[in-house]
Amino acid sequence: MAELIEAVLRGLGTGSVYALLALGFVIIYKATRVISFAQPAFMLAGVTMVTYLVLEVSFWVAVPVAALLTGLLALGVERLAVRPMVGRPAFVVAIITLGVDVAVRVVVNAFIGLDVRNVLDPWGLRTVGIGGIDMQQRHLAAFLTTAALVAALFAFFRFTRMGLAMRAAAYDQEAALAQGVSVGTVFALSWGLAGALAAVAGTFAAAGSSVDAALWLIALTALPVIILGGLDSLPGAVVGGLAIGVLQELTATYQNHAPWLGGNVSVITPYVVMLLVLLVRPYGLFGTREVERV
Amino acid sequence: MNKMGPLGAAALLLVSGALAACRGGESETSEGEIKTDVGVTAEPCPGATDQSKGCIYLGIISDLTEGPFRALAVPITDAQKAFWKRVNEDGGIGGYEVDVTKYVRDNKYNPQTHNQVYQEIKPNVLGLAQTLGSPTTAAIINDLKSNSVVAAPASWTSAWAFEDVIIESGANYCVESMNALDYAKEVYNPKSVMAVHLAGDYGEDAAAGAKLAAQSLGMTFSAVKTDSGADKQAGAIQAILTAKPDLVIVTTGPADAAAIIGQTVARGYAGRFIGTSPTWNPALLQSAAAPALLARYEQSAPWNAWATDSAGHKAMREALGSVTPNDGYTSGWVWSYSMKAALSKAVENGDLTRAGLLAAAKSLTSVDYEGMLPSGAGNYAAGPNEGAVRVTAIYKADRAAATGVGQVRDLFTGPTAKAYTLDGPCYEKL
Numbered sequence: 073m074a075e076l077i078e079a080v081l082r083g084l085g086t087g088s089v090y091a092l093l094a095l096g097f098v099i100i101y102k103a104t105r106v107i108s109f110a111q112p113a114f115m116l117a118g119v120t121m122v123t124y125l126v127l128e129v130s131f132w133v134a135v136p137v138a139a140l141l142t143g144l145l146a147l148g149v150e151r152l153a154v155r156p157m158v159g160r161p162a163f164v165v166a167i168i169t170l171g172v173d174v175a176v177r178v179v180v181n182a183f184i185g186l187d188v189r190n191v192l193d194p195w196g197l198r199t200v201g202i203g204g205i206d207m208q209q210r211h212l213a214a215f216l217t218t219a220a221l222v223a224a225l226f227a228f229f230r231f232t233r234m235g236l237a238m239r240a241a242a243y244d245q246e247a248a249l250a251q252g253v254s255v256g257t258v259f260a261l262s263w264g265l266a267g268a269l270a271a272v273a274g275t276f277a278a279a280g281s282s283v284d285a286a287l288w289l290i291a292l293t294a295l296p297v298i299i300l301g302g303l304d305s306l307p308g309a310v311v312g313g314l315a316i317g318v319l320q321e322l323t324a325t326y327q328n329h330a331p332w333l334g335g336n337v338s339v340i341t342p343y344v345v346m347l348l349v350l351l352v353r354p355y356g357l358f359g360t361r362e363v364e365r366v
Numbered sequence: 367m368n369k370m371g372p373l374g375a376a377a378l379l380l381v382s383g384a385l386a387a388c389r390g391g392e393s394e395t396s397e398g399e400i401k402t403d404v405g406v407t408a409e410p411c412p413g414a415t416d417q418s419k420g421c422i423y424l425g426i427i428s429d430l431t432e433g434p435f436r437a438l439a440v441p442i443t444d445a446q447k448a449f450w451k452r453v454n455e456d457g458g459i460g461g462y463e464v465d466v467t468k469y470v471r472d473n474k475y476n477p478q479t480h481n482q483v484y485q486e487i488k489p490n491v492l493g494l495a496q497t498l499g500s501p502t503t504a505a506i507i508n509d510l511k512s513n514s515v516v517a518a519p520a521s522w523t524s525a526w527a528f529e530d531v532i533i534e535s536g537a538n539y540c541v542e543s544m545n546a547l548d549y550a551k552e553v554y555n556p557k558s559v560m561a562v563h564l565a566g567d568y569g570e571d572a573a574a575g576a577k578l579a580a581q582s583l584g585m586t587f588s589a590v591k592t593d594s595g596a597d598k599q600a601g602a603i604q605a606i607l608t609a610k611p612d613l614v615i616v617t618t619g620p621a622d623a624a625a626i627i628g629q630t631v632a633r634g635y636a637g638r639f640i641g642t643s644p645t646w647n648p649a650l651l652q653s654a655a656a657p658a659l660l661a662r663y664e665q666s667a668p669w670n671a672w673a674t675d676s677a678g679h680k681a682m683r684e685a686l687g688s689v690t691p692n693d694g695y696t697s698g699w700v701w702s703y704s705m706k707a708a709l710s711k712a713v714e715n716g717d718l719t720r721a722g723l724l725a726a727a728k729s730l731t732s733v734d735y736e737g738m739l740p741s742g743a744g745n746y747a748a749g750p751n752e753g754a755v756r757v758t759a760i761y762k763a764d765r766a767a768a769t770g771v772g773q774v775r776d777l778f779t780g781p782t783a784k785a786y787t788l789d790g791p792c793y794e795k796l
Contacts (some may be wrong), residue, residue, distance in 0.1 A: 287596070
């Protein structure tokens with residue numbers, strides 16, 4: 073039983089990272105109707121900034137500063153590479169974001185250099201034990217931070233004028249424009265928010281581990297997450313992220329009962345889930361069901 | 367062309383003809399008494415020390431930008447540049463200097479890319495001063511053989527003992543793991559061993575060595591295949607925690623090894639780890655896994671580390687100057703000696719063609735490693751089993767050491783590796 077609970081807790085930790093990444097994807101999708109494949113690059117850029125900043129200031133200062141800087145970087149990329157494409161098919165813009173991803177990662181890789189880099193987080197691989205159940209501190213920290221950020225995002229969308237504008241633009245861009253909402257600002261802010269969230273996600277992905285050029289691959293797991301949760305659903309991103317994280321950890325923990333599946337089947341579980349969801353419920357758990365009239 | 371006149375045109379034709387013959391042409395020419403064909407020119411190397419000497423072009427295909435072994439590959443390549451610079455400054459090889467700077471290509475540790483860049487440089491090089499990686503080199507091995515292109519590998523699979531065109535140095539992964547187990551038997555006496563390894567020649571060769579040694583030492587053995595990437599180790603971690611072996615032989619990249627060792631120890635695993643040489647990177651001492659690495663990890667290595675007191679190590683440190691110490695440099699330097707010996711032998715034989723270099727390499731009975739490997743190493747004439755180098759050193763993580771690892775045991779051959787008959791690539795026996 074303890075093994076099961078510990079696996080679930082680990083899953084919630086890694087799932088929190090997926091949730092933060094998926095939130096970025098969904099925020100951009102809701103605002104612009106485009107899946108931005110540049111999120112992995114922003115995650116890598118953010119966490120690399122943290123590895124440099126922690127050498128000068130404390131971890132607690134480094135992470136918000138890196139998140140802010142990554143948000144500004146994402147905002148700049150949106151302004152330069154994406155805004156001129158407004159009105160073009162979403163497919164074209166998505167392909168541009170793929171290019172942005174590669175370009176940004178090439179630059180970031182030069183900053184990562186040859187050796188692995190470290191975020192020097194305060195948790196390391198230490199655990200906290202409650203009633204015989206051990207949980208790694210970094211997983212607890214990831215979960216609590218995600219919970220706080222999700223609450224803040226909810227409050228932002230629910231109670232602020234800008235949040236209302238973003239919801240209006242997500243619902244109907246032209247109507248929002250007619251009501252005086254600056255859709256351009258909505259686009260920029262959504263990219264900035266997604267960039268900042270990616271930086272925080274990257275930091276937790278590297279906490280207790282290290283940063284190398286291959287870290288960006290973690291961000292790809294956000295794709296199965298948003299398919300599961302629903303492309304345009306913020307709660308879906310959170311629930312999907314946590315669910316995929318828990319599922320992955322449970323598979324890793326119990327895969328020895330099915331050795332014929334191979335030694336590392338947990339790596340592909342998110343994609344198996346994605347395939348099943350696409351077959352059975354293509355709009356995901358919480359996504360908007362598209363109605364097409366023929 | 368009209369303005370040049372017939373004489374000028376004829377001269378241009380002659381020059382271009384000569385260039386084609388020297389650079390890329392397949393036809394054989396004689397430079398003095400030495401026969402040459404591809405990748406050897408009468409013109410000096412770019413930036414030659416002695417402008418009167420010809421040039422031997424060797425290619426380098428390495429993991430230079432984004433692959434998993436770039437932290438080793440870049441210093442390996444820099445050390446090889448320094449090695450050949452020293453050779454050139456000491457008078458070159460016969461009437462030639464050696465260039466390893468013009469045809470350097472990045473394989474991104476991808477076999478397809480490796481083959482692609484090899485095909486690009488093949489018409490211009492005599493041989494390869496470096497072909498990094500086992501799976502990547504496997505992608506070009508048939509081409510190397512059919513064109514008699516001699517290559518110094520930057521990998522340690524036992525398959526190279528069976529390839530005449532590959533002039534490997536040091537003990538292969540298989541022998542290294544056998545020695546690691548012989549060492550462990552003596553020091554910790556483990557009853558059970560698990561090999562956690564990447565797929566392909568690198569991981570499977572080491573795992574096979576561990577399996578063969580475990581069988582002969584009466585230990586129980588299991589193997590777990592894993593993937594490259596710190597986030598992809600959950601399966602391997604769980605396998606270790608479930609089976610609780612006394613010893614884990616790790617054959618992965620450094621970030622993977624840190625994830626496996628750090629997290630299994632954090633979750634209560636009480637055994638020990640020995641990693642093959644590419645599992646180490648000094649930066650891991652700053653990672654969260656550092657306490658676990660310092661307490662539980664040892665590294666097996668085919669030759670001694672950067673700071674060792676040997677003529678070769680000293681020459682290397684002098685040639686490289688004030689770089690941050692890294693054992694990638696040591697490896698790149700050691701791997702170059704066999705190519706130097708083969709080139710010298712080929713010049714001595716008066717045949718610097720590709721076939722001539724291959725014949726020279728096959729006839730070598732020893733290579734002078736300036737004390738970095740024991741005398742007698744580099745006996746390619748003796749065949750795979752008799753010629754195989756079987757020494758391994760053991761290191762442990764140590765913050766005070768130049769490359770983050772301090773020696774625990776000097777180069778030794780354990781009883782298992784000594785008795786083993788290398789009759790085929792080890793990984794076929796996993």
